[in-house]
Amino acid sequence: MRFWAASVVVAVTVLLLLAGGSLPPLRAVDSPISRTVEAYYVENAIRDMDTPNIVSAILADYRGYDTFGETTVVFAAGLACFLLLRRPL
């Protein structure tokens, strides 16, 4: 059992290392991630809204819906902890 578990770990590790070689290089302009909306964000963030911080502009404006979801998830996690862990004083 332990032998099989170890072989699965080794196999997955080797697989991931082999697959990692074919990933696009970091910050490559022609990688699939950079070819969709990224260029639009970088070019228009400063013009669209008065913030020099593009990260904030993307986080809270272009991707505001995601951030709203994140905040709700944080709140839901807190609520779940409250309901599960809290014991009456």
Added chain:
Amino acid sequence: MISRFDSVVVRTAAKILVPFIQVFALYVVFHGAKSPGGGFQGGAMLAASIILTRFTAAPEISLRYLPDLWALRLGGVGVLIYAVVGLLPLLWGAPFLDYGALPIPGVHANEVRALGIEAVEVGVALAVAGIMVSIFDDLAPAGRRERPSGR
């Protein structure tokens, strides 16, 4: 239960540090649209300052910073701020979260978008800070901690 850290140095240092941490947290939140920072980071720092008082100060003093159930309520208020700021543009026929559509007289649409980002960051900061303190209080209720031994 977590006991109060029984050291004069730690308690005094924490007492002096807490206001500065909170001021810097507010700076990170409110300057988030202009410089590195934002709601998540500033909220985490705000929560850290209050959790520091939970560790070092007496419960009745620490609870004066943020009473027991108010942490969770603060988290809810944060999410509510985000939702309300996001829903406001709907009144002017714009999509959800399109702050630029808000007609604030004398302010250009770009600046309104920046202001919208800022308002939303405040909501995120309150939510993150409140929930972090709330989870800490769930795990170690502030009123029920053991006194340090020998006191």
